[in-house]
Amino acid sequence: MHSDHVPRTQSTGLHRWRDIANVLQVQFDFDAPQPEDFVGSIVDHDLGPVRLYEIEATAHVARRNTTGCVHGELPRTLVTMHEAGACEVEHRGRVHALAPGDMTILHSAQPFTLRFPGPMREHVMSIPAQLLGHEMIASRHLAAISIPCREGIGRIARELLASTLTSVAELSTTERERVAHSLIDVFNTLAGSVLATAGKDLMDNGAYQVERISQYMYENLRDPTLSARNIAEALGISRRYMNKLFQREGTTVGRALLARRLEGSYRDLSDPYKRGRSVTEIAYAWGFNSPSHFSRAFRQRFGMSPREARGGG
Secondary structure, three states, rough: OOOOOOOOOEEEEEHHHHHHHHHHHHEEEEOOOOOOOOOEEEEEEEEEOOEEEEEEOOOOOEEOHHHHHHOOOEEEEEEEEEOOOOEEEEEEEEEEOOOOOEEEEOOOOOOEEEEEEOOEEEEEEEEEEEHOOHHHHHHHHHHHOEEOOOOHHHHHHHHHHHHHHHHHOOOOOOHHHHHHHHHHHHHHHHHHHHHHHHHHHOOHHHHOOOOOOOOHHHHOOOOOOOOOOHHHHHHOHHHHHHHHHHHHOOHHHHHHHHHHHHHHHHHHOOHEEEEHOOOHHHHHHHHOOHHHHHHHHHHHHHHOHHHHHHOOO
């Protein structure tokens, strides 16, 4: 079990903050109304591939300019829970205000600006984009909007993140990785709820339909009968229109469905708590009905066999 105390890294002055903020693994440009008087601190927590940050600072502006990305920097999704102070997030000409208790989702591959006119505090979950695959919180259509997290699933997500920050030092390596996936699942559920209640107001009809289809896949992924045909029937849209939508995304409904099932099976095969389940059982659990087809598709997607992914050679 881990019992180490995680130190808080603190800076005085904006110049020092620029160096300290490198721990975020996403490069920002910073400004402050009084650079020499700026004070900020970061606590960095390790959840395997996922990082959690507790950030406090005085007034400043953080700009993500993708043209200035550091060579080798990997794309990341930032789930940002705003806890104290005022904040504005600007993305593609849209500006959203964040109050304490609001969440926003940011993607490092896209430019955005965060403005804090006074003292602030945030909790941030930083996730490698590659880990998310086709998860809902990876959607570019739900980026940089204000998502209230004061009741319902939003409150659950916020409190789970806060309690994880409090207890992460007590968790084993395996427990940390499982908690990371639990956080991702909860935030995906929250993103799906946002889509269901406000999706039409947040995006154009084509984008809304793509996200609606993706959400239906997410909720029914383990059903072996799930197909493009019954997705279209369930959502009341034509297969032709659905195929056109996914062509714009550079894929097909069938390929997207297969990718999501493979990603889910990979997570289960990598999970040490599921070593009691056979490869075939996991394949069937994710909607595959042919072990040989599953093995071929898995190797083509990940460059290894399902048994190798499990660590069994």
